[in-house]
Amino acid sequence: MQQKTTNHKAWFLVLPVLVLVAFSAVIPLMTVVNYSVQDTFGNNQFFWAGLEWFQEMLSDERMWNALQRQLMFSGIILAIEFPLGIFVALNMPKSGFWSSFCLVVMSLPLLIPWNVVGTIWQIFGRVDIGLLGHTLEALGIDYNYTQDTISAWITIIVMDVWHWTSLVALLAFAGLKSIPDAYYQAARIDQANRWKVFRFIELPKMMGVLMIAILLRFMDSFMIYTEPFVVTGGGPGNATTLLSIDLVKMALGQFDLGPAAAFSLMYFLVILLISWVFYTVMVNLDKKGM
């Protein structure tokens, strides 16, 4: 048996990471936990509140409504962005100048800062001066995202699709590019039609990257704040008040630190839970071979 060497000084090598993680994640999170179980009336005076805020938030219709809107938003954009992204990837030129051209053009939306995206669409959709809003009005279509719930929803969904479909398409394209030619040749020899080539060759080979893409897009869309905030500010009324918009209103608008902290923690747990369930299901599907 080889003698195991013990050297406690090795802990110093791990220390920088521990310190970094402590300051970037653990301590801020614990601060939020601290707020969530106390009440304050200013002057840095805190009173123990236990689980009161959590109970209050759970029975508050306001949070449930925001959660419902949030799930609807994420659901809709995933349902649009994935088929669309895959469709775009399938139809992109596989090599040559036009392939690079498409890649660059499609990366552009991904490079635009979020609040700029929001501003672009905010102006684009304005009925008085916006190209989209004004055109629609001229065509006699009733569109006004500041007053009409449906218009507001369509605007933020189209905006998100515009902003992020590229990501799905790029990842799907990377997956497609990794398929050796032999698969397509074999499919031709086996007389497989276009649908079968997609179903049995392309889709299985893209599954890995698509899984990551779905997870990324879900988490990102579930936490979305800037773009809808810039465009609609959560309105009209509360129609597009998604979870994070609601949270900011509560924490910074009303300065309800306790309820907002409890809200944040539950928000965090929901994302963690859904991502975990999603990941587990996908990994199991993968093991079983779909």
Added chain:
Amino acid sequence: MARITLDNLAHSYNPTPSSQDDYALKELNYDWEDGEAYALLGSSGCGKSTLLNIISGLLMPSQGRILFDGKDVTRAPTAERNIAQVFQFPVVYDTMTVHDNLAFPLRNRGRDETYVAERVQEIAKMIGMEDMLRKKARGLGADAKQKISLGRGMVRKDVNALLFDEPLTVIDPHMKWELRTQLKKLHHDFGHTMIYVTHDQTEALTFADKVVVMYDGRVVQIGTPEELFERPAHTFVGYFIGSPGMNVIPAKVEGTKAYINGSEIALGAGYAPVDGKVEIGVRPEFARLSESEGLPVKVRRVEDAGRHKIIRAEFFGQDINIIAGEDDPVRADMTRVTFDPARVNVYANDWRVAPQGGEAA
């Protein structure tokens, strides 16, 4: 099954070829006999995969025709040619079971399920995978996957030819031997026309009835393994086949004698005067070390390969390899090499020259 005819076939990847060098496959006329097993042998980039892809219809030749049983299929798509191809890397449909993989080509052609089930059973038995039919193809090893793609090719009864594009590249050495044996047996039992592309001479020589050796886009020799060994038609065949390959030495040939740097070598037959770059070729198996006769050489190294010894010698800067039996003596005073006259071939500009009065038996 079909007889495959290549008629004036040539291919260039350059749309406007200006010289012979632009052709990946130079002009070729050949009949692949129905039911034979062929190997296409050559180093990487010699055009063998190009030829295979033209036969399978994945590539359209820039000139010439290809006929299956006399019917022109040059412009027919892959699916219409009814061929099967096994690729270098196993191509299986990962998400399907072994059974569905084998059934795939039949189902795509709209055959009814009872026929499909029956046929899949037969094929599974042929490739020895009856007990794995319910498994997903994804989890299987490379050799099992290669067997599936082979089975997928044979599941159609009317398949014209089975093409193999270096199918054993990713297979473990011990499985290689087993799969090759199985391939040979399948060929023997079912008599498919098989064309097997490889750069591995052992694979080619053990698998095929006839070996087609390609070099630089050209077919340099078509023959049985024995012919390739004894009478290589081109110096490339000489040194590509055999381990080590044939010794090729520049020489001057006059009648029944060859002269190398003034030393005389006896030839097995007489030759008419030959022009151009003249060389003699003799396989290491037919060279022998000697004390007193033959070319004076410097022995540099002796490698023991187990069953035989390989002697690396040098003759005025020219490498000469000799294969000696395990028990043959190799002594310091043996500094000369002799060749078996009947086994010496003469080459002019790399092509073999036939001796006067025909080939010796």
